Amino acid sequence: MRRLRERRGVRRAIAVFASGVLAVVLTAISNPVSASPTDYPWSVYPDRGAHTYCFGPAFAAYSALTSRAHYAMDDNDGVEAQTVVDTVFYSACSAATDVRFVETPIGGGAGGETQCVALNSAGYCDQWHVRIDWDVIREVASNDGYQARKTLCHEIGHSLGADHYLLSIESPDYPTQTCMISGLYDSGAAWTRTYGGFHRAHINTWF
Numbered sequence: 001m002r003r004l005r006e007r008r009g010v011r012r013a014i015a016v017f018a019s020g021v022l023a024v025v026l027t028a029i030s031n032p033v034s035a036s037p038t039d040y041p042w043s044v045y046p047d048r049g050a051h052t053y054c055f056g057p058a059f060a061a062y063s064a065l066t067s068r069a070h071y072a073m074d075d076n077d078g079v080e081a082q083t084v085v086d087t088v089f090y091s092a093c094s095a096a097t098d099v100r101f102v103e104t105p106i107g108g109g110a111g112g113e114t115q116c117v118a119l120n121s122a123g124y125c126d127q128w129h130v131r132i133d134w135d136v137i138r139e140v141a142s143n144d145g146y147q148a149r150k151t152l153c154h155e156i157g158h159s160l161g162a163d164h165y166l167l168s169i170e171s172p173d174y175p176t177q178t179c180m181i182s183g184l185y186d187s188g189a190a191w192t193r194t195y196g197g198f199h200r201a202h203i204n205t206w207f
């Protein structure tokens, strides 16, 4: 199995599916923080209200990703089912959309990345870009769809303010694991697409 690595920054988190040193370019206001798995948020608070989402132009061709992004947001077992957050899909992206999914090469073996690209006047994140490297997921995962689902749950969790944790750092819901663990977990087990009680409580309180 490949080793997985992630880095955190004030405005950027990357899920890396390969070994090696990763160079992370942080945006202007960044000061790398040493977050703990019990931190909330991982760096930036999201703006409140409906968590609207859309797909960037490159995303439409990847139906396997698109459907799983909807699953990760919807009211059957996605964000709406697990938290108080209302998610709304917009077929066209605009500056008012909270989460823009983009399928793109990320580099460094990263399978997913979430970045806040715009803060509102209150200092909360107004626009997130959730980038998924489908080629990397297909290369490293035994089950592409399950890993896509896990990665989407994880990256969306960052956009809701949740921090991630590592296998080497205890889960905030120990002994329960959640999709906020970093790395390759493509078993399809329910926990790989589930936020734990710790993060759900923080998300629900914030929203």
Ligand SMILES: [Zn+2]
Pocket: 006, 013, 014, 015, 154, 158, 164, 182
């Ligand atoms: Zn992460």
